[in-house]
Amino acid sequence: MMQFVWVLHKDLFVEWRARSRIVGLATYALVMLLIFAFAVGTDTTALQQHAGAYLWLAVLSASTLLLVQSFQQETEAGALDGLLLLPVNPVALFYGKAVANLVLLTLLAAVALGSSFFLYDLHLRGSLVLLCLNVVLGTAGLAAPGTLYAALTARAPAQQLLLPLLLLPLVVPPVLAVVKVTDLLLVGDPMNQLSSWLAVLASFDLVYWSLTGVLFARLVEE
Amino acid sequence: MKWDHALLLSGAVIMAVGHCMGLFATPPEAYMGETGRILYLHAPTAWAAMLAYLLAFLAAIGALWTGRLAWDATVESSIELGVLLSVMLLFQGSIWAKPTWGIWWTWDARLTSTAIMLVAFIGVLVLRSVVHQPARRMVVTAVATIASFVNVPVVYFSVKWWSSIHQLPSDTGSVDTIMALPLAVSAFGTAFLTVGFIGSRRRLAWKRLSREDAAPDLPELPPPLDLEVG
Numbered sequence: 001m002m003q004f005v006w007v008l009h010k011d012l013f014v015e016w017r018a019r020s021r022i023v024g025l026a027t028y029a030l031v032m033l034l035i036f037a038f039a040v041g042t043d044t045t046a047l048q049q050h051a052g053a054y055l056w057l058a059v060l061s062a063s064t065l066l067l068v069q070s071f072q073q074e075t076e077a078g079a080l081d082g083l084l085l086l087p088v089n090p091v092a093l094f095y096g097k098a099v100a101n102l103v104l105l106t107l108l109a110a111v112a113l114g115s116s117f118f119l120y121d122l123h124l125r126g127s128l129v130l131l132c133l134n135v136v137l138g139t140a141g142l143a144a145p146g147t148l149y150a151a152l153t154a155r156a157p158a159q160q161l162l163l164p165l166l167l168l169p170l171v172v173p174p175v176l177a178v179v180k181v182t183d184l185l186l187v188g189d190p191m192n193q194l195s196s197w198l199a200v201l202a203s204f205d206l207v208y209w210s211l212t213g214v215l216f217a218r219l220v221e222e
Numbered sequence: 223m224k225w226d227h228a229l230l231l232s233g234a235v236i237m238a239v240g241h242c243m244g245l246f247a248t249p250p251e252a253y254m255g256e257t258g259r260i261l262y263l264h265a266p267t268a269w270a271a272m273l274a275y276l277l278a279f280l281a282a283i284g285a286l287w288t289g290r291l292a293w294d295a296t297v298e299s300s301i302e303l304g305v306l307l308s309v310m311l312l313f314q315g316s317i318w319a320k321p322t323w324g325i326w327w328t329w330d331a332r333l334t335s336t337a338i339m340l341v342a343f344i345g346v347l348v349l350r351s352v353v354h355q356p357a358r359r360m361v362v363t364a365v366a367t368i369a370s371f372v373n374v375p376v377v378y379f380s381v382k383w384w385s386s387i388h389q390l391p392s393d394t395g396s397v398d399t400i401m402a403l404p405l406a407v408s409a410f411g412t413a414f415l416t417v418g419f420i421g422s423r424r425r426l427a428w429k430r431l432s433r434e435d436a437a438p439d440l441p442e443l444p445p446p447l448d449l450e451v452g
Contacts, residue, residue, distance in 0.1 A: 169345065
């Protein structure tokens, strides 16, 4: 448990020291939101109806840039081997890094969500608590597989291409669910679909968070 | 005769019999007419693609469990066949969709999830092609295959989970008894052909991997020259 906390602390501390990067990523997500607004044009109703999709596409796009960097420090100068020789339990290492990515992605998504309320003139029709829960569950669906694939492609050439190529098809189910829940909370839920979509999202998170930890342990043993 | 050649031969014969029955011994489908006969090709292709990905998934677990390159050869060959069958599946689906739905492609849960599954496994093959160290390539491929397999049940259940214009999963129980036999025969023929092709492709992959593994390591690179100026 202590190893997990130390890895988490290390990653968040490194990000805090280089905080211009997360500011840059948040700005990138904001630019994406603006580009979607330009693409849709002056139709504010269309923007509001599909705000969930635009928001999560912006977060997804920024998340690949964040996750690409996830194992950069570890692969440079053999730091990962050093960590494992300490020895740090690979499972603690994975969950430490995955939770650090979850925190950063949640921060990113929160900034993007706040900006989209302002830019798209959105009104919350559902519960704020559920919206926050949805953001955390949605970013959790990106963080665990994203961390695994960042490790998988860390030493591969063309990592910038490989990571999104592998990650995006895998995260389609949670992205679909999180977009749907966001839309239901923003536009309204006359058919009472919210709880079932939240359950779909939570189920995929559970599968990803349990499966990826086991797979990571086997990956770093090699 | 090798077992894969026997499977290929028997698969081709069984599939030909199944298609002859489907084309000549069954009536046209009640709503789609003659177009509906593509069922005898399309559904078996879908099942065979799922079978190929299932074999890749099981072989990937075997590769991680045992660390033997023989499993890696099975993963490689199964994914390749799965990708080929998925491409065929999407083409057949489009050919079927045009006369029945009036369009080649539409946003539909089954179509889109199948395309995503195809892209996911193409990604695994791309990843595999850029990792050159055999042992690491095996582990990386196996991990990516297991993770990508999450898409397969999503594809299968997509027509149940989302409101889809695609029909519910076809099986020999969901069609009329007169159509069930040619469908089953075609499905067995396609499955035999798929496993036969995987077997043949696996032999090639195994030969290449064995040679790679037996090749001596390249000598270490010399240290860079220390050109100190001044």
